[in-house]
Amino acid sequence: MEEDLVAWLWCHCPKGVQQQSQWRSRADVRAGVQAVRTLQFVEWLCGTGNLTTACSQLGLRVKWYDITLDSVKMNLLTNAGFAAAIRLALSIVMGGTAWFGVPCSTFVFMSRGHTKRSRRFPKGNTKRKDVRQANEIVDRVAFLIDILAHRKVHWIMEQPLNSLLWAMPAMRRAQKKCRVGSLKWQRRFIWMGHYGHSLWKPTELVGCFPGMATAWPTKRPSKRETSSAYRQWVDSNGRRRSAGRAGLKATEHYPVAFCDVTARLIKAALQALQECADITSA
Numbered sequence: 001m002e003e004d005l006v007a008w009l010w011c012h013c014p015k016g017v018q019q020q021s022q023w024r025s026r027a028d029v030r031a032g033v034q035a036v037r038t039l040q041f042v043e044w045l046c047g048t049g050n051l052t053t054a055c056s057q058l059g060l061r062v063k064w065y066d067i068t069l070d071s072v073k074m075n076l077l078t079n080a081g082f083a084a085a086i087r088l089a090l091s092i093v094m095g096g097t098a099w100f101g102v103p104c105s106t107f108v109f110m111s112r113g114h115t116k117r118s119r120r121f122p123k124g125n126t127k128r129k130d131v132r133q134a135n136e137i138v139d140r141v142a143f144l145i146d147i148l149a150h151r152k153v154h155w156i157m158e159q160p161l162n163s164l165l166w167a168m169p170a171m172r173r174a175q176k177k178c179r180v181g182s183l184k185w186q187r188r189f190i191w192m193g194h195y196g197h198s199l200w201k202p203t204e205l206v207g208c209f210p211g212m213a214t215a216w217p218t219k220r221p222s223k224r225e226t227s228s229a230y231r232q233w234v235d236s237n238g239r240r241r242s243a244g245r246a247g248l249k250a251t252e253h254y255p256v257a258f259c260d261v262t263a264r265l266i267k268a269a270l271q272a273l274q275e276c277a278d279i280t281s282a
C-alpha cells in the first residue's frame, strides 16, 4: 500500500514540487511517506481558523493552512506551498481528519455571468485569471484527497448549495475512486443559519467521514436573515436577480457553534478508530 503511494507520488507530483521537497529519487519520496505521522486535524483554506481552534481546544494536534498566513508557503498555487501542503497531508494519522474550505466565489450562481461556468462547462471562462486559479486549486485539492485516501485519513469539503465545484472533472474523478477504507464519498446538507450564521446559508458538506450523511444536526432557521450580504430584485423582464454586496466576503466564516459541533464529531471519529485498534490488538 505504502509502495503504491510512493510510486504514485513519484509519477504524478509536479516536478517543481518534487524539487521543493528535495525528492530526487523514489527513496527520497519513500522517506517522506514513512516520516512519523502526528497530526490529528488539518484545515486547508482555513480563513479565520475557527474550526482549527475548536479542534485544538478539544486537545487534538492540529495545523492550519491559508494564503493569508503565509503568501508563499501556504499558497496552494506555488510549488513551495503545494510541497508544504503535501507534507501536511502525509503527516495526518490514520483516522484523523482533513478539512477544505475551497473558495466558492467562482463556483456559485451569483458569479456565473462572468465565470461562464455551467454543469456542461464547469471549467468556465479560462481566459479569466480568477477562474484559472480556482480551477488549479480544485486540481490540487483533488491531489491531496488522493493522498488522504491512500492514508485512510477522513476528509471533508464545504461549499454553498448548488456550487459547481462537484461538476469539475477532478472532483468527478475523485468521487469515483476515492474511498477511505470502506467509506465512500457522501454528502450532508446543512443550514449554517441553524448554527447562528447571519444568513440561512444552505451548505453542503461532502467527503469521506464516518456517519457523514446524518452526523450534523440541522434545521431550517426560524429567524429572518440579518445580513445585508446580497440584494435581490426582479428585473424589467420579470427575472429574479441577485448580486453580492461588500459584506458578502465576511459571510464565508464558519460560526463558532458549527465549529464546536464539528470538532466533537472529528474527535469522536478518531477515538472510535483508536478504540477499534485497541480491541483488535488486545
Ligand SMILES: C[S@@+](CC[C@H](N)C(=O)[O-])C[C@H]1O[C@@H](n2cnc3c(N)ncnc32)[C@H](O)[C@@H]1O
Pocket: 045, 046, 047, 048, 049, 050, 051, 065, 066, 067, 068, 074, 075, 076, 077, 101, 102, 103, 104, 137, 252, 253, 254
Ligand atoms: C471560503 S474561504 C474559507 C473561510 C473559512 N471556512 C472560515 O471559516 O473563515 C477560502 C479561503 O481560501 C484562502 N485561499 C484562497 N486562495 C488560496 C491559495 N491559493 N492558497 C491557500 N489559501 C487560499 C482564502 O484566504 C480564504 O481564507
